[in-house]
Amino acid sequence: MTEIAYRLPQQRIVSTALPGPHSAAWAARRKAAVAAGVGSSVPVFAADADGGVIVDVDGNSLIDLGSGIAVTSVGASNPAVAAAISEQAAHFAHTCFMITPYDGYVRVAEELAALTPGDHDKRTVLFNSGAEAVENAIKIARLATGRSAVVAFDHAYHGRTNLTMALTAKSIPYKANFGPFAPEIYRMPMSYPYRDESTLTGEQAAARVISRIETQLGAQAVAALIIEPIQGEGGFIVPAPGFLPVLAEWARANGVVFIADEVQTGFARTGAWFACEHEGVVPDLITMAKGIAGGMPLAAVTGRAELLDAVHAGGLGGTYGGNPVACAAALATLDQMRELDLCTRARELEAIAMPRLRALAAETGVIGDVRGRGAMLAIEIVKPGTGLPDPVLTKAVAAAALTRGVVVLTCGTYGNVIRLLPPLVIGNELFIDGLEVLAEALRTEIA
Ligand code: PLZ
Secondary structure (H helix, E strand, C coil), X not given: CCCCCCCCCXXXXXCCCCCCHHHHHHHHHHHHHCCCCCCCCCCCCEEEEECCEEEECCCCEEXXXXXXXXXXXXXXXXXXXXXXXXXXXXXXXXXXCCCCCCHHHHHHHHHHHHHCCCCCCEEEEEECCHHHHHHHHHHHHHHHHCCCEEEEECCCCCCCCHHHHHHCCCCCCCCCCCCCCCCCEEEECCCCCCCCCCCCCHHHHHHHHHHHHHHHCCHHHEEEEEECCCECCCCCECCCCCHHHHHHHHHHHCCCEEEEECCXXXXXCCCCCCHXXXXXXXXXXXXXXXXXXXXXXXXXXXXXXXXXXXXXXXXXXXXCCCCHHHHHXXXXXXXXXXXXXXXXXXHHHHHHHHHHHHHHHHHHCCEEEEEEECCEEEEEEECXXXXXXXXXXXXXXXXXXXXXXXXXXXXXXXXXXXXXXXXXXXXXXXXXXXXXXXXXHHHHHHC
Protein backbone atom coordinates (compact mmCIF):
# COMPACT_ATOMS: atom_id res chain seq x y z
CA MET A 1 0.00 0.00 0.00
CA THR A 2 1.12 3.58 -0.68
CA GLU A 3 2.43 5.16 2.55
CA ILE A 4 -0.41 7.01 4.22
CA ALA A 5 0.17 10.03 6.44
CA TYR A 6 -2.28 9.64 9.28
CA ARG A 7 -3.54 12.61 11.28
CA LEU A 8 -4.12 10.64 14.49
CA PRO A 9 -1.61 8.25 16.09
CA GLN A 10 -2.43 4.73 14.91
CA GLN A 11 -2.43 3.20 18.38
CA ARG A 12 -4.72 1.36 20.72
CA ILE A 13 -5.00 3.31 23.95
CA VAL A 14 -7.47 2.44 26.70
CA SER A 15 -7.14 4.86 29.58
CA THR A 16 -10.62 4.65 31.15
CA ALA A 17 -13.23 1.97 31.66
CA LEU A 18 -15.27 1.57 28.48
CA PRO A 19 -17.58 3.41 28.36
CA GLY A 20 -15.64 6.17 30.11
CA PRO A 21 -17.30 8.95 32.13
CA HIS A 22 -17.92 11.30 29.19
CA SER A 23 -19.44 8.53 27.07
CA ALA A 24 -21.60 7.53 30.03
CA ALA A 25 -22.82 11.11 30.43
CA TRP A 26 -23.70 11.31 26.73
CA ALA A 27 -25.45 7.96 26.97
CA ALA A 28 -27.70 9.39 29.68
CA ARG A 29 -28.53 12.47 27.59
CA ARG A 30 -29.13 10.24 24.60
CA LYS A 31 -31.58 8.09 26.52
CA ALA A 32 -33.73 11.14 27.24
CA ALA A 33 -33.61 12.47 23.68
CA VAL A 34 -33.07 9.70 21.14
CA ALA A 35 -35.62 7.03 20.26
CA ALA A 36 -35.00 3.74 22.06
CA GLY A 37 -35.50 1.88 18.76
CA VAL A 38 -32.09 2.99 17.49
CA GLY A 39 -29.48 0.68 18.93
CA SER A 40 -25.70 1.12 19.10
CA SER A 41 -23.40 -1.88 19.26
CA VAL A 42 -20.68 0.04 21.09
CA PRO A 43 -21.48 2.25 24.12
CA VAL A 44 -18.76 4.85 23.46
CA PHE A 45 -19.28 8.21 21.79
CA ALA A 46 -16.89 9.11 18.98
CA ALA A 47 -14.91 12.35 19.00
CA ASP A 48 -12.52 11.75 16.09
CA ALA A 49 -11.51 9.02 13.66
CA ASP A 50 -8.70 8.49 11.18
CA GLY A 51 -7.16 5.51 9.41
CA GLY A 52 -7.74 2.52 11.64
CA VAL A 53 -8.69 4.30 14.87
CA ILE A 54 -11.73 5.86 16.48
CA VAL A 55 -10.97 8.23 19.36
CA ASP A 56 -13.77 8.50 21.91
CA VAL A 57 -14.91 11.45 24.03
CA ASP A 58 -12.77 10.18 26.94
CA GLY A 59 -9.61 10.11 24.86
CA ASN A 60 -9.46 6.35 24.34
CA SER A 61 -8.16 5.29 20.93
CA LEU A 62 -9.99 2.22 19.67
CA ILE A 63 -9.02 -0.02 16.78
CA ASP A 64 -11.81 0.08 14.22
CA LEU A 65 -12.58 -3.31 12.71
CA GLY A 66 -16.05 -2.26 11.56
CA SER A 67 -15.67 0.85 9.36
CA GLY A 68 -19.14 1.99 10.39
CA ILE A 69 -20.46 -1.18 8.69
CA ALA A 70 -18.18 -1.23 5.65
CA VAL A 71 -18.45 2.49 4.89
CA THR A 72 -15.16 4.20 5.74
CA SER A 73 -12.95 2.06 3.51
CA VAL A 74 -10.74 5.04 2.62
CA GLY A 75 -10.70 6.21 6.25
CA ALA A 76 -13.27 8.21 8.20
CA SER A 77 -11.49 11.50 7.58
CA ASN A 78 -9.57 10.88 4.40
CA PRO A 79 -7.96 14.26 3.60
CA ALA A 80 -8.74 14.12 -0.13
CA VAL A 81 -12.38 13.32 0.61
CA ALA A 82 -12.60 16.00 3.31
CA ALA A 83 -11.16 18.58 0.91
CA ALA A 84 -13.62 17.62 -1.83
CA ILE A 85 -16.51 17.90 0.63
CA SER A 86 -15.54 21.38 1.86
CA GLU A 87 -14.77 22.63 -1.63
CA GLN A 88 -18.20 21.57 -2.89
CA ALA A 89 -20.00 22.80 0.25
CA ALA A 90 -18.33 26.19 -0.16
CA HIS A 91 -19.98 26.50 -3.58
CA PHE A 92 -23.35 24.83 -3.27
CA ALA A 93 -24.56 22.11 -0.94
CA HIS A 94 -27.77 21.51 -2.83
CA THR A 95 -29.78 22.58 -5.82
CA CYS A 96 -31.77 19.34 -6.36
CA PHE A 97 -30.72 17.40 -9.44
CA MET A 98 -34.37 17.27 -10.49
CA ILE A 99 -34.39 21.09 -10.68
CA THR A 100 -30.92 22.35 -11.63
CA PRO A 101 -28.60 19.48 -12.51
CA TYR A 102 -24.83 19.61 -11.90
CA ASP A 103 -21.83 17.79 -13.30
CA GLY A 104 -20.88 15.81 -10.14
CA TYR A 105 -23.93 13.56 -10.53
CA VAL A 106 -23.08 12.88 -14.18
CA ARG A 107 -19.43 12.18 -13.33
CA VAL A 108 -20.43 9.66 -10.65
CA ALA A 109 -22.76 7.96 -13.15
CA GLU A 110 -19.92 7.79 -15.68
CA GLU A 111 -17.58 6.30 -13.06
CA LEU A 112 -20.11 3.66 -12.06
CA ALA A 113 -20.74 2.68 -15.67
CA ALA A 114 -17.02 2.10 -16.08
CA LEU A 115 -16.42 0.35 -12.74
CA THR A 116 -19.38 -2.05 -12.55
CA PRO A 117 -19.15 -5.45 -14.28
CA GLY A 118 -20.09 -5.79 -17.95
CA ASP A 119 -19.33 -3.64 -20.98
CA HIS A 120 -22.95 -3.15 -22.04
CA ASP A 121 -24.59 0.26 -22.24
CA LYS A 122 -25.41 1.40 -18.67
CA ARG A 123 -27.38 4.09 -16.87
CA THR A 124 -27.29 5.17 -13.22
CA VAL A 125 -29.68 6.80 -10.76
CA LEU A 126 -28.49 8.08 -7.38
CA PHE A 127 -30.14 7.94 -3.96
CA ASN A 128 -29.30 8.46 -0.28
CA SER A 129 -29.27 5.01 1.31
CA GLY A 130 -28.83 1.37 0.46
CA ALA A 131 -32.48 0.64 1.21
CA GLU A 132 -33.58 3.36 -1.17
CA ALA A 133 -31.36 1.93 -3.92
CA VAL A 134 -32.87 -1.53 -3.39
CA GLU A 135 -36.44 -0.14 -3.42
CA ASN A 136 -35.74 1.58 -6.70
CA ALA A 137 -34.04 -1.41 -8.30
CA ILE A 138 -37.26 -3.35 -7.65
CA LYS A 139 -39.39 -0.50 -9.02
CA ILE A 140 -37.29 -0.46 -12.19
CA ALA A 141 -37.36 -4.25 -12.63
CA ARG A 142 -41.15 -4.41 -12.19
CA LEU A 143 -41.83 -1.59 -14.60
CA ALA A 144 -39.38 -2.86 -17.21
CA THR A 145 -40.67 -6.47 -17.12
CA GLY A 146 -44.35 -5.83 -16.42
CA ARG A 147 -44.11 -8.62 -13.81
CA SER A 148 -44.51 -8.38 -10.06
CA ALA A 149 -42.95 -11.32 -8.19
CA VAL A 150 -39.55 -10.80 -6.56
CA VAL A 151 -37.30 -13.62 -5.37
CA ALA A 152 -35.13 -13.03 -2.31
CA PHE A 153 -33.12 -15.45 -0.17
CA ASP A 154 -32.83 -16.92 3.29
CA HIS A 155 -30.48 -14.82 5.50
CA ALA A 156 -30.90 -11.82 3.16
CA TYR A 157 -30.62 -8.26 4.38
CA HIS A 158 -31.79 -5.45 2.12
CA GLY A 159 -32.89 -2.63 4.45
CA ARG A 160 -35.49 -1.29 6.88
CA THR A 161 -38.09 0.42 4.67
CA ASN A 162 -41.34 -1.42 4.05
CA LEU A 163 -40.36 -3.13 0.81
CA THR A 164 -36.79 -3.84 1.92
CA MET A 165 -38.01 -5.21 5.28
CA ALA A 166 -40.13 -7.62 3.26
CA LEU A 167 -37.01 -8.63 1.31
CA THR A 168 -35.00 -9.04 4.51
CA ALA A 169 -35.13 -12.49 6.09
CA LYS A 170 -34.58 -11.96 9.79
CA SER A 171 -37.55 -11.16 12.01
CA ILE A 172 -35.89 -9.77 15.14
CA PRO A 173 -34.89 -6.96 15.20
CA TYR A 174 -35.73 -5.94 11.65
CA LYS A 175 -39.32 -7.01 10.99
CA ALA A 176 -41.17 -8.18 14.09
CA ASN A 177 -44.44 -6.25 14.54
CA PHE A 178 -43.64 -3.81 11.72
CA GLY A 179 -45.99 -5.41 9.19
CA PRO A 180 -48.02 -5.72 7.07
CA PHE A 181 -45.25 -6.19 4.56
CA ALA A 182 -45.12 -5.53 0.83
CA PRO A 183 -46.59 -8.44 -1.14
CA GLU A 184 -45.17 -10.58 -3.96
CA ILE A 185 -41.86 -11.39 -2.26
CA TYR A 186 -40.85 -15.07 -2.36
CA ARG A 187 -38.01 -16.46 -0.28
CA MET A 188 -35.71 -19.18 -1.55
CA PRO A 189 -33.01 -21.26 0.13
CA MET A 190 -29.51 -19.78 0.07
CA SER A 191 -26.33 -21.71 -0.55
CA TYR A 192 -24.74 -21.75 2.93
CA PRO A 193 -21.87 -24.22 2.65
CA TYR A 194 -21.23 -24.46 6.39
CA ARG A 195 -24.86 -25.20 7.25
CA ASP A 196 -26.29 -26.92 4.14
CA GLU A 197 -27.61 -30.33 5.24
CA SER A 198 -25.58 -32.30 2.77
CA THR A 199 -22.76 -30.45 1.12
CA LEU A 200 -24.58 -29.10 -1.88
CA THR A 201 -22.43 -27.79 -4.70
CA GLY A 202 -23.25 -24.29 -5.87
CA GLU A 203 -24.85 -25.74 -8.97
CA GLN A 204 -27.03 -28.09 -6.91
CA ALA A 205 -28.09 -25.31 -4.56
CA ALA A 206 -29.00 -23.16 -7.58
CA ALA A 207 -30.96 -26.04 -9.14
CA ARG A 208 -32.96 -26.34 -5.90
CA VAL A 209 -33.87 -22.64 -6.13
CA ILE A 210 -34.72 -22.78 -9.82
CA SER A 211 -36.96 -25.82 -9.36
CA ARG A 212 -38.85 -24.10 -6.55
CA ILE A 213 -39.31 -20.92 -8.57
CA GLU A 214 -40.51 -22.80 -11.63
CA THR A 215 -42.93 -25.05 -9.75
CA GLN A 216 -44.22 -22.55 -7.19
CA LEU A 217 -44.22 -19.25 -9.09
CA GLY A 218 -43.50 -19.89 -12.74
CA ALA A 219 -40.55 -18.01 -14.22
CA GLN A 220 -42.92 -15.80 -16.24
CA ALA A 221 -44.26 -14.23 -13.02
CA VAL A 222 -40.85 -13.17 -11.75
CA ALA A 223 -39.67 -9.59 -12.27
CA ALA A 224 -36.42 -9.86 -10.36
CA LEU A 225 -34.14 -12.02 -8.31
CA ILE A 226 -32.17 -10.06 -5.74
CA ILE A 227 -29.14 -11.42 -3.95
CA GLU A 228 -26.09 -10.24 -2.01
CA PRO A 229 -23.08 -11.95 -3.64
CA ILE A 230 -21.72 -12.38 -0.12
CA GLN A 231 -24.47 -11.95 2.45
CA GLY A 232 -23.67 -9.24 4.97
CA GLU A 233 -25.96 -8.89 8.00
CA GLY A 234 -27.07 -12.50 7.50
CA GLY A 235 -23.64 -13.80 8.48
CA PHE A 236 -21.01 -13.13 5.80
CA ILE A 237 -22.25 -16.18 3.94
CA VAL A 238 -20.22 -16.92 0.82
CA PRO A 239 -22.32 -19.14 -1.45
CA ALA A 240 -20.69 -22.25 -2.90
CA PRO A 241 -18.93 -21.56 -6.23
CA GLY A 242 -21.35 -21.88 -9.13
CA PHE A 243 -24.44 -20.76 -7.20
CA LEU A 244 -24.44 -17.16 -8.44
CA PRO A 245 -23.44 -17.86 -12.07
CA VAL A 246 -26.14 -20.53 -12.50
CA LEU A 247 -28.82 -18.25 -11.05
CA ALA A 248 -27.66 -15.34 -13.22
CA GLU A 249 -27.74 -17.51 -16.31
CA TRP A 250 -31.23 -18.81 -15.49
CA ALA A 251 -32.43 -15.22 -14.90
CA ARG A 252 -31.07 -14.12 -18.26
CA ALA A 253 -32.71 -17.03 -20.07
CA ASN A 254 -36.08 -16.30 -18.45
CA GLY A 255 -36.29 -12.51 -18.71
CA VAL A 256 -35.82 -12.13 -14.95
CA VAL A 257 -33.80 -9.10 -13.84
CA PHE A 258 -30.78 -10.27 -11.83
CA ILE A 259 -30.06 -7.68 -9.12
CA ALA A 260 -26.79 -7.89 -7.20
CA ASP A 261 -27.12 -6.04 -3.90
CA GLU A 262 -23.53 -4.90 -3.45
CA VAL A 263 -24.33 -2.30 -0.79
CA GLN A 264 -22.00 -4.02 1.70
CA THR A 265 -19.67 -5.92 -0.66
CA GLY A 266 -18.96 -3.15 -3.14
CA PHE A 267 -16.03 -0.80 -3.70
CA ALA A 268 -12.87 -2.84 -3.12
CA ARG A 269 -14.15 -4.42 0.09
CA THR A 270 -13.76 -8.02 -1.11
CA GLY A 271 -10.56 -7.47 -3.08
CA ALA A 272 -12.39 -6.59 -6.31
CA TRP A 273 -14.46 -3.53 -7.14
CA PHE A 274 -17.56 -5.73 -6.80
CA ALA A 275 -17.99 -9.16 -5.27
CA CYS A 276 -19.79 -10.63 -8.30
CA GLU A 277 -16.57 -10.26 -10.24
CA HIS A 278 -15.05 -13.15 -8.28
CA GLU A 279 -17.39 -15.45 -10.18
CA GLY A 280 -17.58 -13.53 -13.43
CA VAL A 281 -21.24 -12.64 -12.84
CA VAL A 282 -22.60 -9.62 -14.71
CA PRO A 283 -25.76 -8.39 -12.99
CA ASP A 284 -28.54 -6.59 -14.87
CA LEU A 285 -28.83 -4.10 -12.00
CA ILE A 286 -26.44 -3.47 -9.16
CA THR A 287 -27.29 -1.62 -5.95
CA MET A 288 -24.51 0.27 -4.18
CA ALA A 289 -24.04 2.53 -1.15
CA LYS A 290 -21.78 2.44 1.96
CA GLY A 291 -18.17 2.48 0.68
CA ILE A 292 -19.01 4.62 -2.35
CA ALA A 293 -18.58 8.06 -0.78
CA GLY A 294 -16.17 7.85 2.16
CA GLY A 295 -18.94 8.26 4.74
CA MET A 296 -21.28 10.68 2.99
CA PRO A 297 -24.77 9.28 2.36
CA LEU A 298 -24.93 8.23 -1.28
CA ALA A 299 -26.41 5.21 -3.02
CA ALA A 300 -26.83 4.12 -6.60
CA VAL A 301 -28.55 1.77 -8.98
CA THR A 302 -26.51 1.09 -12.09
CA GLY A 303 -27.55 -1.28 -14.82
CA ARG A 304 -28.64 -2.07 -18.32
CA ALA A 305 -29.64 1.08 -20.20
CA GLU A 306 -32.81 -0.55 -21.54
CA LEU A 307 -34.04 -1.28 -18.00
CA LEU A 308 -33.28 2.12 -16.49
CA ASP A 309 -34.42 4.04 -19.55
CA ALA A 310 -37.70 2.11 -19.60
CA VAL A 311 -38.90 4.30 -16.72
CA HIS A 312 -40.85 7.43 -17.70
CA ALA A 313 -39.30 10.83 -16.88
CA GLY A 314 -40.16 11.76 -13.30
CA GLY A 315 -40.61 8.11 -12.29
CA LEU A 316 -37.36 8.05 -10.31
CA GLY A 317 -35.83 10.64 -8.04
CA GLY A 318 -35.95 12.32 -4.63
CA THR A 319 -35.02 15.69 -3.17
CA TYR A 320 -31.53 14.73 -2.06
CA GLY A 321 -30.64 11.82 -4.34
CA GLY A 322 -27.14 12.40 -5.70
CA ASN A 323 -26.54 15.41 -3.45
CA PRO A 324 -23.61 17.44 -4.84
CA VAL A 325 -21.52 17.21 -1.66
CA ALA A 326 -22.02 13.42 -1.57
CA CYS A 327 -21.10 13.20 -5.26
CA ALA A 328 -17.92 15.22 -4.71
CA ALA A 329 -17.05 12.87 -1.84
CA ALA A 330 -17.70 9.85 -4.05
CA LEU A 331 -15.45 11.13 -6.84
CA ALA A 332 -12.63 11.74 -4.35
CA THR A 333 -13.24 8.36 -2.69
CA LEU A 334 -13.04 6.47 -5.98
CA ASP A 335 -9.82 8.33 -6.86
CA GLN A 336 -8.37 7.36 -3.49
CA MET A 337 -9.37 3.73 -3.99
CA ARG A 338 -7.48 3.67 -7.29
CA GLU A 339 -4.52 5.69 -6.04
CA LEU A 340 -4.04 3.55 -2.93
CA ASP A 341 -4.93 0.37 -4.87
CA LEU A 342 -7.40 -0.66 -2.20
CA CYS A 343 -8.51 -3.82 -4.05
CA THR A 344 -4.98 -5.15 -3.56
CA ARG A 345 -4.97 -3.83 -0.02
CA ALA A 346 -8.17 -5.76 0.81
CA ARG A 347 -6.47 -8.95 -0.34
CA GLU A 348 -3.41 -8.13 1.75
CA LEU A 349 -5.62 -7.76 4.82
CA GLU A 350 -7.19 -11.14 4.01
CA ALA A 351 -3.73 -12.70 3.79
CA ILE A 352 -2.87 -11.28 7.20
CA ALA A 353 -6.10 -12.32 8.90
CA MET A 354 -6.96 -15.71 7.41
CA PRO A 355 -4.08 -17.79 8.81
CA ARG A 356 -4.55 -16.20 12.23
CA LEU A 357 -8.29 -16.88 12.25
CA ARG A 358 -7.77 -20.47 11.08
CA ALA A 359 -5.17 -21.05 13.78
CA LEU A 360 -7.57 -19.63 16.35
CA ALA A 361 -10.29 -22.00 15.11
CA ALA A 362 -7.97 -25.01 15.46
CA GLU A 363 -6.83 -23.87 18.89
CA THR A 364 -10.20 -23.06 20.48
CA GLY A 365 -12.69 -25.49 18.89
CA VAL A 366 -15.52 -22.92 19.08
CA ILE A 367 -15.11 -21.52 15.59
CA GLY A 368 -17.12 -23.66 13.19
CA ASP A 369 -16.26 -21.74 10.07
CA VAL A 370 -13.79 -19.08 8.93
CA ARG A 371 -14.93 -17.40 5.73
CA GLY A 372 -15.13 -14.31 3.60
CA ARG A 373 -13.15 -12.52 0.95
CA GLY A 374 -10.74 -9.60 1.08
CA ALA A 375 -11.44 -7.36 4.05
CA MET A 376 -14.91 -8.88 4.59
CA LEU A 377 -14.07 -11.80 6.87
CA ALA A 378 -15.90 -13.66 9.59
CA ILE A 379 -15.77 -16.41 12.17
CA GLU A 380 -18.89 -18.37 13.04
CA ILE A 381 -18.97 -19.19 16.76
CA VAL A 382 -20.51 -22.54 17.69
CA LYS A 383 -20.83 -24.99 20.56
CA PRO A 384 -17.91 -27.42 20.21
CA GLY A 385 -18.83 -30.70 18.58
CA THR A 386 -22.46 -29.88 17.74
CA GLY A 387 -22.05 -26.88 15.45
CA LEU A 388 -25.00 -25.25 17.23
CA PRO A 389 -24.79 -21.44 17.12
CA ASP A 390 -23.44 -19.75 20.24
CA PRO A 391 -24.73 -16.17 20.18
CA VAL A 392 -24.04 -15.70 23.90
CA LEU A 393 -20.34 -16.40 23.53
CA THR A 394 -20.26 -14.28 20.35
CA LYS A 395 -21.65 -11.27 22.18
CA ALA A 396 -19.31 -11.81 25.10
CA VAL A 397 -16.27 -11.94 22.81
CA ALA A 398 -17.25 -8.70 21.04
CA ALA A 399 -17.74 -7.04 24.45
CA ALA A 400 -14.41 -8.37 25.73
CA ALA A 401 -12.65 -7.06 22.62
CA LEU A 402 -14.18 -3.64 23.21
CA THR A 403 -12.98 -3.58 26.83
CA ARG A 404 -9.48 -4.02 25.41
CA GLY A 405 -9.98 -1.25 22.85
CA VAL A 406 -11.11 -3.04 19.69
CA VAL A 407 -14.43 -2.43 17.93
CA VAL A 408 -15.75 -5.60 16.27
CA LEU A 409 -19.26 -6.14 14.95
CA THR A 410 -21.39 -9.25 15.12
CA CYS A 411 -23.94 -10.45 12.59
CA GLY A 412 -25.75 -13.56 11.40
CA THR A 413 -29.26 -14.97 11.40
CA TYR A 414 -28.33 -16.74 14.64
CA GLY A 415 -26.29 -13.82 16.03
CA ASN A 416 -23.20 -16.01 16.21
CA VAL A 417 -20.86 -14.45 13.68
CA ILE A 418 -18.05 -12.00 14.39
CA ARG A 419 -17.26 -10.01 11.28
CA LEU A 420 -14.19 -8.06 10.35
CA LEU A 421 -14.63 -5.00 8.15
CA PRO A 422 -11.51 -2.92 8.81
CA PRO A 423 -10.96 0.35 6.98
CA LEU A 424 -8.87 -0.65 3.95
CA VAL A 425 -6.33 2.02 4.93
CA ILE A 426 -5.59 0.45 8.33
CA GLY A 427 -1.87 -0.24 8.86
CA ASN A 428 -0.58 -3.80 9.23
CA GLU A 429 0.65 -3.34 12.78
CA LEU A 430 -2.64 -1.96 14.04
CA PHE A 431 -4.64 -4.63 12.21
CA ILE A 432 -2.53 -7.41 13.69
CA ASP A 433 -2.90 -5.89 17.15
CA GLY A 434 -6.68 -5.87 16.63
CA LEU A 435 -6.66 -9.53 15.57
CA GLU A 436 -4.53 -10.48 18.57
CA VAL A 437 -6.89 -8.68 20.92
CA LEU A 438 -9.83 -10.50 19.35
CA ALA A 439 -8.04 -13.83 19.87
CA GLU A 440 -7.25 -12.94 23.46
CA ALA A 441 -10.89 -11.93 24.06
CA LEU A 442 -12.07 -15.29 22.74
CA ARG A 443 -9.54 -17.25 24.82
CA THR A 444 -10.57 -15.39 27.96
CA GLU A 445 -14.27 -15.95 27.37
CA ILE A 446 -13.92 -19.72 26.90
CA ALA A 447 -11.43 -20.17 29.74
N1 PLZ B 1 -28.32 -4.03 1.41
C1 PLZ B 1 -26.58 -5.75 1.50
O1 PLZ B 1 -25.82 -4.51 3.95
C2 PLZ B 1 -27.11 -2.17 5.05
C3 PLZ B 1 -27.55 -2.11 8.04
C4 PLZ B 1 -27.44 -2.21 9.50
P1 PLZ B 1 -28.86 1.34 4.26
N2 PLZ B 1 -26.47 -2.97 6.02
C5 PLZ B 1 -26.28 -2.42 7.34
C6 PLZ B 1 -28.73 -1.92 10.20
O2 PLZ B 1 -28.94 -2.56 11.25
O3 PLZ B 1 -29.51 -1.05 9.77
C7 PLZ B 1 -27.52 -2.83 3.76
C8 PLZ B 1 -26.85 -3.97 3.26
C9 PLZ B 1 -27.29 -4.55 2.07
C10 PLZ B 1 -28.97 -2.94 1.84
C11 PLZ B 1 -28.59 -2.31 3.02
C12 PLZ B 1 -29.34 -1.09 3.45
O4 PLZ B 1 -28.52 0.03 3.40
O5 PLZ B 1 -27.90 2.36 3.74
O6 PLZ B 1 -28.62 0.97 5.70
O7 PLZ B 1 -30.28 1.67 3.98
